[in-house]
Amino acid sequence: MDFWQALDQITDLEFDRVEIWLDENGSLKPSFVTANADEFMARMRDRTRLSPIALTLAHDVDEPTFQALCRIAKSLRISQIVVPSSPLGTPFNLEIDRLRSLMATGTSNGIRVAIKTQAGRLTGDAHTAVELCQAVDKLGLAFDPSYFLDPKVVETVMELVTPHTLHVHLRDSTAAQLQVQVGLGEVDYSKLIGLLERYKYARALSIELLPGMTEAEQRPLELRKLRMLLESLL
Helix, strand or coil: CCHHHHHHHHHHCCCCEEEEEECCCCCCCHHHHHHCHHHHHHHHHHHCCCEEEEEEECCCCCHHHHHHHHHHHHHCCCCEEEEECCECCCCHHHHHHHHHHHHHHHHHCCCEEEEECCCCEHHHCHHHHHHHHHHCCCCEEEECHHHCCCCCCHHHHHHHHHHHEEEEEECCCCCCCCCCCCCCCCCCHHHHHHHHHHCCCCCCEEECCCHHHCCHHHHHHHHHHHHHHHHHHC
């Protein structure tokens, strides 16, 4: 299924917004989007009624590519770009310099920048993720609670990161398995939404299913189930 077919399926599932995932190894490559910016933007406007709410990068991109993506986001009225943090082991000061550069570019285009919390990267540790936000003015987090379900830390992590959260990625998970069928997981959606409301969070709750962990024929059902679950809590 290509990107445009996926948009059709998302529309059929009664979603009205979409987050755009960009991956050089995926169906929608940032290099292609930036090289064909006018064509991509025109097709987004003509091809779908879905409102794009964020661009999310699977990997780091160079400065010219990020600048081009910010311009595309601005033209499509997207106010959020999510980027990965650097791999675990990257010196903290180097990461701060990289993120400050991204923030400067984003801010000059009116775009918020958030780093995704993710295992194997600096943001795999919630305290480090928050320290990065404190070191880089206006930087926020794209919080993915699936990586922080250890019963000993889950509540502490949620309390720690929600004040810095600009975006949320959700799926059902357990401490032992990153993705499970909706209803079989351990993510406390109600508590998370309550904490976000405490800090006046009024942005997207984005569903992110990992394709390799769900059979293709099951994905529409899982998307619909999680959408209905989240709507029941709002």
